Amino acid sequence: MCVLLIEAFYGGSHKQLMDLLQEELQEDCVLCTLPAKKWHWRARTAALYFMQTVPISPNYRILFASSVLNLAELTALRPDLGKLKKVLYFHENQLVYPVQKYQERDFQYGYNQILSWFMPEHKLAHFEKVIGVKRNGDACQTVGLPSQQKCRALMKTSNAASKSELCEAQPRLHTTQHEGLPSALIAVTRLNKSEASESTNPCPEEDKQHLTFNLSNTLSGQDYQQRPLHIVWPHRWEHDKGPETFFEVLLKLKEKDLPFHVSVLGEAFSEIPDIFSEAKKALGSSVLHWGYLPTKDDYFQALCMADVVISTAKHEFFGVAMVEAVYCGCYPLCPKALVYPEIFPAEYLYSTPEQLFKRLQNFCKRPDIVRKHLYKGETAGFSWAALGSKFRSLLAAEPKEDL
Incomplete structure (x- = not known):
C-alpha cells in the first residue's frame, strides 16, 4: 500500500x-x-x-x-x-x-x-x-x-496514548495535579512524540507573542491550593470560537471582584478580533499568559497549571484542545450544543452564558472544588x-x- x-x-x-x-x-x-x-x-x-x-x-x-x-x-x-x-x-x-x-x-x-x-x-x-x-x-x-x-482527538492525545503511559497515568494526572504538580507536569511532558495542538501553532511573525512558561515564577511564594482559580481558553483567535462570549463572562467576574487568573492561548492569524486587545487591557493583572506558547512543553505546562478549561465555540466538530486540557487535569466547561454532548458528561455542559458565569462564580469562590474533582468522562477511546x-x-x- x-x-x-x-x-x-x-x-x-x-x-x-x-x-x-x-x-x-x-x-x-x-x-x-x-x-x-x-x-x-x-x-x-x-x-x-x-x-x-x-x-x-x-x-x-x-x-x-x-x-x-x-x-x-x-x-x-x-x-x-x-x-x-x-x-x-x-x-x-x-x-x-x-x-x-x-x-x-x-x-x-x-x-x-x-x-x-x-x-x-x-x-x-x-x-x-x-x-x-x-x-x-x-x-x-x-x-x-x-x-x-x-x-x-487522535491529533495530540492519540500518539501519546499509544505509549500506554498516558492511559495509565490519566487518573493520576487528575489527582497529583493538586497534590504535587511537578509529577503531573513530568507525566504530560513525556508526550514528546505528539504534535502541537491547534492552540500551539505559531502565529504570523508580526503577531507572535513568544511567552515562555515559567513554573517557578508562577508558583513562587504562593501555595498552590491558595492561589486564585486559573481559567484557560486554548483556542484559535477567530470568531467561530466565540471569544466575545468568553471575555464578557470574565469581565463580569472582574466587575464582581472575584479572584481569578486567566491564560488565553492559541493561534492567531493576520486578522485578530478587536475583543482580544480590549479584553487584555480590561483584565489587567488577572492575565497570566496571553497568546502563543513557543513549545508544546510550555503549552502542556500551562494546561497543567490551569484549573478550568472553557469552550465558547459556535462551530466544533470535536475540540482537540478541550480533550488535551482534560488529559492535563482541567475541569471542562463546554456549550450544551455542537459535538460536546457526545464527548462530555452533562455536568460539564452549560446552556447559556449566564450559566457559564454562575459556574465560574462558584469556582472563583471555591477553587478547591475543581482542584479536588476527578473527571467523570472517558477519553481513552480517542487515543491512537x-x-x-x-x-x-x-x-x-x-x-x-x-x-
Missing part, C-alpha cells in the same frame, strides 16, 4: 493529523501540503496547485485528504488520482460554518465539500461493508465521519491505541479492488 496524503491547509489540527499518519505509516506514504494561510484561496485553488505538484507514481493506492481540498476538481485534473481509493476527512462543515459579518454566505466552500464526498450507492455499500460504517441519511457521515468526529487499527483498515486497499 502507498498512501498519498494531501493537505491544502497544513496547520493546526490539519497538520497534526497528517503528521501523525505520516509518522505511523512511515515509508508507506507521500505527503503533499500547502501552508496554513489564506484559507479561502486554498479552498478555491488548491486542486490546481496539487494537479501540478503531486508526483506521478504507479504505487499510489489510497488518497487521503482534508475537505479543504476540492477533491472533485483534483481528480478531474489528474485522472490517475481519480482511480485511487479516496478518504476525505472533514474538520468542519462549511454549509453551517458561522459567518463573521451579516452578509450573504458564499456557498462555494460548502458546494466544494458536496462535490467531494458525493458517492454512488454501490460505493456507500462498499464502505459500510469494509469498515462497518452505518448509513443514517447524512451523506457526509457515510464517508467515515461517525468515527472521524470522535477520532479528531484505540483508533490506530481502524485508520489502518480505512487506509488499506487491494491494488485490484474496484473502487
